[in-house]
Amino acid sequence: MASQKPLLSRAIKLAAAYALALIATAFFAFPVFWMSSSSFKSELDISQYPPVWSFAPTFENYAKLASELDAFDAFVNSAVIVGLATTLAMVCGTMAAYALARFDVKGKEVIAFEVLSIRMLPPIVSVIPMFIIARALGIFDTYWLLAAAYGLAGLPFVVWVMRVFIQDIPQSIEEAAMIDGCSRFQTFWRVTLPLLLPGLAATMVIVFMFAWNEFLLASMLTSQNAKTLPVIAANAIKPKAIAWGLASAAGVVMSLPVVVLVLMMQRYLVRGLTLGAVKG
Amino acid sequence: MARSDTKTADKAQRPGEGRIAMLLLAPTMIVMTVVGLYPLLHSLYISLTNYNPTFGGGSSLVWFENYARAFSDPQFWNAVGLTLIFTAVSVTASLVLAVALSVLFNQRHPGFVVLRTIILVPMLITPIAVGITWRVMMMPDLGVLNYLLGLIGIPPQLWASNASTALLSVILVDIWQWTPFMFLIVFAGISSLPKSPFEAAAIDGASPLRAFFSITLPMLKPVIVIATLLRIVDAFRTYDTVYIITRGGPDFATDLVSVYLQRVNFRFFDLGYGSALSWLTLIIVLLVVLIFVRLTGFMKLVADKENR
Numbered sequence: 084m085a086s087q088k089p090l091l092s093r094a095i096k097l098a099a100a101y102a103l104a105l106i107a108t109a110f111f112a113f114p115v116f117w118m119s120s121s122s123f124k125s126e127l128d129i130s131q132y133p134p135v136w137s138f139a140p141t142f143e144n145y146a147k148l149a150s151e152l153d154a155f156d157a158f159v160n161s162a163v164i165v166g167l168a169t170t171l172a173m174v175c176g177t178m179a180a181y182a183l184a185r186f187d188v189k190g191k192e193v194i195a196f197e198v199l200s201i202r203m204l205p206p207i208v209s210v211i212p213m214f215i216i217a218r219a220l221g222i223f224d225t226y227w228l229l230a231a232a233y234g235l236a237g238l239p240f241v242v243w244v245m246r247v248f249i250q251d252i253p254q255s256i257e258e259a260a261m262i263d264g265c266s267r268f269q270t271f272w273r274v275t276l277p278l279l280l281p282g283l284a285a286t287m288v289i290v291f292m293f294a295w296n297e298f299l300l301a302s303m304l305t306s307q308n309a310k311t312l313p314v315i316a317a318n319a320i321k322p323k324a325i326a327w328g329l330a331s332a333a334g335v336v337m338s339l340p341v342v343v344l345v346l347m348m349q350r351y352l353v354r355g356l357t358l359g360a361v362k363g
Numbered sequence: 364m365a366r367s368d369t370k371t372a373d374k375a376q377r378p379g380e381g382r383i384a385m386l387l388l389a390p391t392m393i394v395m396t397v398v399g400l401y402p403l404l405h406s407l408y409i410s411l412t413n414y415n416p417t418f419g420g421g422s423s424l425v426w427f428e429n430y431a432r433a434f435s436d437p438q439f440w441n442a443v444g445l446t447l448i449f450t451a452v453s454v455t456a457s458l459v460l461a462v463a464l465s466v467l468f469n470q471r472h473p474g475f476v477v478l479r480t481i482i483l484v485p486m487l488i489t490p491i492a493v494g495i496t497w498r499v500m501m502m503p504d505l506g507v508l509n510y511l512l513g514l515i516g517i518p519p520q521l522w523a524s525n526a527s528t529a530l531l532s533v534i535l536v537d538i539w540q541w542t543p544f545m546f547l548i549v550f551a552g553i554s555s556l557p558k559s560p561f562e563a564a565a566i567d568g569a570s571p572l573r574a575f576f577s578i579t580l581p582m583l584k585p586v587i588v589i590a591t592l593l594r595i596v597d598a599f600r601t602y603d604t605v606y607i608i609t610r611g612g613p614d615f616a617t618d619l620v621s622v623y624l625q626r627v628n629f630r631f632f633d634l635g636y637g638s639a640l641s642w643l644t645l646i647i648v649l650l651v652v653l654i655f656v657r658l659t660g661f662m663k664l665v666a667d668k669e670n671r
Contacts, residue, residue: 118496179391186384205600212402334492
């Protein structure tokens with residue numbers, strides 16, 4: 084009997100742990116489930132009370148995305164803008180990260196912290212000058228403006244995270260290649276870069292996520308031609324007639340790429356989000 | 364690390380390569396100057412003028428008039444106060460929740476990995492979609508939240524439609540969205556803690572609670588501080604979800620700084636005044652970060668980490 088008691092209390096503890104974990108998961112998962120299921124509901128089903136849990140799924144909201152919200156154009160806009168921004172941030176940032184990791188640069192900590200300070204800058208502060216400058220240059224409501232803004236926002240992540248990833252690669256590997264006659268560039272291209280690929284991919288996903296999800300700058304710096312997905316999704320919400328099913332479908336379409344990509348890169352997520360400060 | 368770093372860099376750098384480093388840094392510096400610094404300085408200049416494009420676009424220097432006006436603008440200080448409350452409550456709550464979840468999931472029972480991954484999803488959902496979803500769920504008459512509350516016998520709430528519960532409602536949304544972020548980082552910290560201090564404590568007969576407060580929390584401090592700092596900066600700029608759910612209402616109960624600034628700039632086009640408010644906001648954010656850094660000894664933590 085003596086060994087029964089700890090066994091029983093262990094079983095209770097185990098059950099409690101599972102119960103708590105399931106409750107927590109339900110809290111975080113329920114709104115996502117509700118958004119997804121709402122996106123498949125017909126207009127009649129979505130305004131039922133009490134809410135309906137089983138219904139005949141319909142794709143009419145997804146069909147309406149293209150016809151009523153111009154979602155296809157917005158998807159292309161988002162893809163082009165985020166693609167340009169990610170490329171800009173990755174290329175510039177990785178070059179800078181390599182310099183900071185491998186070269187003896189004067190005041191490199193100062194440079195690193197200047198880059199980091201971009202992460203602190205609230206976008207609402209730079210939106211007015213960008214608006215004014217863009218109108219003066221005639222690039223308001225074009226891809227270039229948002230791509231530049233998102234590229235800048237991505238830089239601190241790339242510089243700080245890639246710097247850590249580059250430092251993780253032993254110096255001696257590069258030295259060996261250089262002794263064998265490779266130039267600095269050949270060494271980077273043939274030796275360092277292949278080793279960096281997982282880190283590059285992980286950092287890219289984070290830059291992509293922030294640019295893809297951004298709304299504030301996108302809503303204020305576009306009007307017709309360069310509207311991104313979050314902007315058209317917000318447009319589905321009009322004060323009087325709110326198309327809930329349509330808005331939910333837009334939410335699913337927007338969020339899906341990020342969820343899939345980030346969960347694929349989960350291993351490096353912590354390091355990326357903390358700008359290299361915490362090892363995942 | 365910092366010192367030995369310079370040494371290895373010395374070794375890695377070959378003669379004549381000093382220029383390569385500058386060349387590699389140049390694109391980043393150019394982007395930062397053109398897209399970052401220049402607009403910021405431009406906005407400092409605008410903040411000293413009465414620029415308003417709806418009045419024909421002309422502007423004249425008014426020096427510190429906008430700033431003087433800001434100090435006697437009750438709307439702005441209401442927004443600052445609300446944002447500080449919003450940030451403090453949301454960040455504290457999500458930190459406590461994240462630590463609790465990390466301890467729970469660190470038990471690593473079968474299936475916990477799957478649940479842990481599901482919990483991460485809210486931080487990945489586009490904030491606009493988060494706003495849409497919660498606005499649907501919080502509808503007082505048709506919303507599923509009131510239905511669920513009714514099942515356990517709690518009377519229906521007005522959520523974001525009532526001035527007295529609106530701020531709490533948008534804070535709830537923020538906690539839901541960003542606890543996963545804190546959880547992800549704190550969990551990474553907790554799962555990389557060494558085992559030996561806990562074994563020693565168990566031999567000495569310390570209760571799990573005691574071990575948590577005397578070993579786990581102090582050892583997690585660097586990770587918690589970094590996660591909290593990033594969260595504070597982001598919570599202060601919250602815009603998307605509040606814009607979708609309440610647009611600052613009802614009765615300005617959720618009028619966060621970024622929502623108010625959007626109104627000044629893009630409804631009234633009072634860009635000179637808006638720029639002044641932006642700069643004040645920037646200064647307030649910097650002050651909050653500075654106070655936090657001082658209180659937690661953040662710089663020392665970072666330096667210790669480098670030396671380890």
